[in-house]
Amino acid sequence: MPARRKSVELSIKKQALDWIATEGGGVPSRAEAHFRQRGWRISAACFREWWRKRDEILAAAGSRRRLEGGGRRPVLGELEDTLVDMIYDLRISKEKVTREWIAAQARELFHSSRTEEEAEEHPIRFTASDPWVSSFMQRHGFSLRRRTNLTTLTDEELVRRAVSFMSFLETHKDVVGRRHVVIHSTGFASMRITAAFAVTASGKKLPPCLIWKRKTRGPIERLGGCYVSDGVIQQ
Numbered sequence: 071m072p073a074r075r076k077s078v079e080l081s082i083k084k085q086a087l088d089w090i091a092t093e094g095g096g097v098p099s100r101a102e103a104h105f106r107q108r109g110w111r112i113s114a115a116c117f118r119e120w121w122r123k124r125d126e127i128l129a130a131a132g133s134r135r136r137l138e139g140g141g142r143r144p145v146l147g148e149l150e151d152t153l154v155d156m157i158y159d160l161r162i163s164k165e166k167v168t169r170e171w172i173a174a175q176a177r178e179l180f181h182s183s184r185t186e187e188e189a190e191e192h193p194i195r196f197t198a199s200d201p202w203v204s205s206f207m208q209r210h211g212f213s214l215r216r217r218t219n220l221t222t223l224t225d226e227e228l229v230r231r232a233v234s235f236m237s238f239l240e241t242h243k244d245v246v247g248r249r250h251v252v253i254h255s256t257g258f259a260s261m262r263i264t265a266a267f268a269v270t271a272s273g274k275k276l277p278p279c280l281i282w283k284r285k286t287r288g289p290i291e292r293l294g295g296c297y298v299s300d301g302v303i304q305q
Contacts, residue, residue, distance in 0.1 A: 078112070080130050086117060087124050149179045154210050172206065173198035 086101055094100045098121035102114040120127060153175055160167050176198040207213070223231075266279035 078116075080127055083120050083127050086112075087120060087127060090117065090121060091124075149183055150206065150210070153179060153206075157212065169200065169203050172203050173200075176202075176206070 086105065089104065090096065090098050090101050094104070098117040099114045101117045102112065105112060153172070156175060157167055157172070177196065180196045180198075261282065264281040266281070268276045268279070270276065
């Protein structure tokens with residue numbers, strides 16, 4: 071397996087460019103032997119590339135590790151815009167867009183864009199892996215929900231949680247709100263009562279005669295379909 075390339079800070083590149091411009095006489099290949107004595111493991115090709123881009127390197131900030139626009143280019147290149155348009159069209163049509171679909175379309179676009187000669191001369195193995203799909207979506211600002219494996223609760227656990235929730239409601243929730251007016255009732259609010267009002271010939275008001283239905287028998291006589299108190303009948 072080939073060794074991974076390590077990035078070099080721009081401050082080190084500037085130091086190498088200063089040496090090439092002064093002691094190296096403007097020849098970047100001389101810097102390899104000089105800096106190797108100092109423990110640098112940098113090839114002459116890197117020094118030559120830095121020398122070609124010396125204006126950009128000297129103008130950049132020293133804390134960065136690469137120039138603006140540096141780094142690996144996307145494998146699909148301009149075909150990524152085509153894939154983005156396809157995703158937008160599907161989402162506008164309210165159709166599902168999955169990570170598997172994005173990977174399959176990316177592989178199809180990649181293979182259709184290369185001729186047989188290019189595939190033979192420059193073989194590139196592009197699989198549209200899951201990390202590639204994540205990077206693609208991050209580059210273009212896409213968000214995609216992922217399925218999560220929710221644990222199914224047992225019947226005993228569901229019952230326990232339901233009982234716990236009902237206990238919480240009983241201890242922390244009032245039956246009525248703060249602004250609710252409680253009307254105390256004895257249960258006779260919907261009872262039908264017939265009231266008879268009378269006065270004497272002299273104009274004196276008599277107590278009203280109340281007639282209502284009653285199931286229990288006692289000192290009440292039945293008159294027709296109603297029960298009337300004996301005292302009311304006497305009055």
